[in-house]
Amino acid sequence: MNNALLPADFADLEAHAxxxxxxxFDARMQHRAASSMDSIRRFYDAMQPxxxxxxxxxxxxxxxxxxxxxxxxxxxxxxxxxAAMAVEIHGQPKVGHAKLPIAVRVLxxxxxx
Numbered sequence: 774m775n776n777a778l779l780p781a782d783f784a785d786l787e788a789h790a791x792x793x794x795x796x797x798f799d800a801r802m803q804h805r806a807a808s809s810m811d812s813i814r815r816f817y818d819a820m821q822p823x824x825x826x827x828x829x830x831x832x833x834x835x836x837x838x839x840x841x842x843x844x845x846x847x848x849x850x851x852x853x854x855x856a857a858m859a860v861e862i863h864g865q866p867k868v869g870h871a872k873l874p875i876a877v878r879v880l881x882x883x884x885x886x
Contacts, residue, residue: 793852794845817856
């Protein structure tokens, strides 16, 4: 029985899937805000070099009929965008100078175009 969360080609990212492959923008933002910079950096360092391959792999799947493992990989890419903001711009999990640093709430993901 295969308990893998991600496609086999991305087994090296499996350790991050349960923590970071969250299904909504809000969940990913909340997770980043609650994480340490060490945790964010570990995820970023593992995911960033694999992002291009992940994007290329996912291009062969329709957004409206993507298998679960591929959806999780897509969610990891979305989480990478969140982690990148903390690592590359803010240097911390939250935006320190923002009045309400995690106040953005997305109630549903946008529909594919």
